[in-house]
Amino acid sequence: MTTSTPQPQQQQPPPQPGALPGAMYTSPIPVRPAHLGHALASEWTKIRSVRSTLWTLGVFVALVVGIGLLVAWKSAGSDFSDVPYTVPALIGLLLGQVCLTTLGVLVVTSEYGTGMIRTTFTAAPQRHRVLAAKFLVFFALAYVVSVVSITVVGLATAAMNVVPEGSGQDWGTTALTGALYVSLLGVLGLAVGSMLRHSAGAITVMLGLVLVPAIMPAFLMMSDSLRGVGEVMLAYNAPNALSALFGLPMYDSASHGVPQLLALLGLTVVAMGGAFALLEKRDV
Template sequence: MTTQVIRSEWTKIRSVASTVWTLSLTAVVTVALGMLVSALARQQFDNLGEQDRLSFDPTYVSFAGMGLGQLAMIVFGVLVVTNEYSTGMIRTSLAAVPRRGAFLASKVAVATALALVVGMVTSFAAFFLGQAMLGSLSTSIGEEGVLRAVLGGGLYMALIAMFSMGIAAMLRSPMLSLGILMPFFFLISGILGVVSATKKVARFLPDQAGGRIMQVVTPVGDDTPYGPWGGLGIMALWVIAALVGGYLLLRKRDA
């Protein structure tokens, strides 16, 4: 990767309004929904059963908006890759940067750096504002496992964007990419996670494994065979597989 290529990719991303808006929406939705759920959790805590109280995780509650916010991050990742295919600019880009590996790596690096910054800011904002809503039920950033969870929230968002970029590089179409990723993360993964026959397999899906990093309190009866960092590692393997697949297809086919 050269400085000129990276600079070019940065210019592409910031000059497209849709990518800027999706990142903004990621932050707003995640923080707002986290605050709302935290406020509701504070009101309903006295009505919880004993087991639910033992499993109550104030840190994870403040991240309740991550599930919806990640959808905006998925859109960002898809648009970063597919905008050039939609406009036909991909031919010009590949003519200017004939080394397709360098082209894709530069695009992913710039977009990931931006997603990581937004993800970290969003994660810390969601945590502190969520804890403010929880009041007496809140925890602090200095408690064991909390800082890891907050930092992990930012890393999770960046990995979601990278995974989406890999899938988009393989499919090239924004509609097809979003048509697969949106239902998968918003519906299919959640359904597989609650069905007894598929629950153990669903633990190894990217969102469920990666989301483990944001948990501080282990739910009663949870027998997940990996810890927070192990889950994030599983998610990283999914990301690597998606990006490698995107690169291989980009290298073989015409623009």
């Protein structure tokens, strides 16, 4: 006659306070549904903790403020009789726009390059929310830095130069619209980067969009049949658009650059729509 050895019984974990017998475990940590605010906080942490952001924005500020102050120092009060005080910032802004477009591309392509985008989309499966947060955080950062840089140049120029009353003082609008233009270029770069998912390719496309329309009119206007195309590209390329926004008389200052700003806004919205559409259709 054999006897079976009794098996030791496994001890059950103590029930949670207030839990019914047999009920599932309830975490004491409150579980909250994710929303756009969480994605914004995540993207803000990413963008401010990456060294490329600090270096790129630092170069942008150095170009706009540094060159602007140098031009203001070498200017005379009579130079601002019919242009705003922020015109010295225009030269640095023409160079600094490349910094913002590059940073816009890197905000999204750097995650694809390192593979961290998989971790991001695993933590936040709603991809459109992540991309929307990238757009909002980058635009806010680029716009604030641009407005502050242009404003510093305007204030310094006003302090260095004495001009007749009412001259050169209407420069607040140019600071807002000029910053909006270069910030939209950066957002356009972010949208292109999201669609291409490759840093070098997206930066090349953005440099082409900025530089080619500024170079091609000189060749297109040699031909009578292509002169119309050349004139449109001449009026809407980035350097002339910024010049019009800053009220330079040689670049159709009567419109104050509004058509050029609206054209860039429309192009950016279309690119953002394409970025959102492709994000949901492709795997990471």
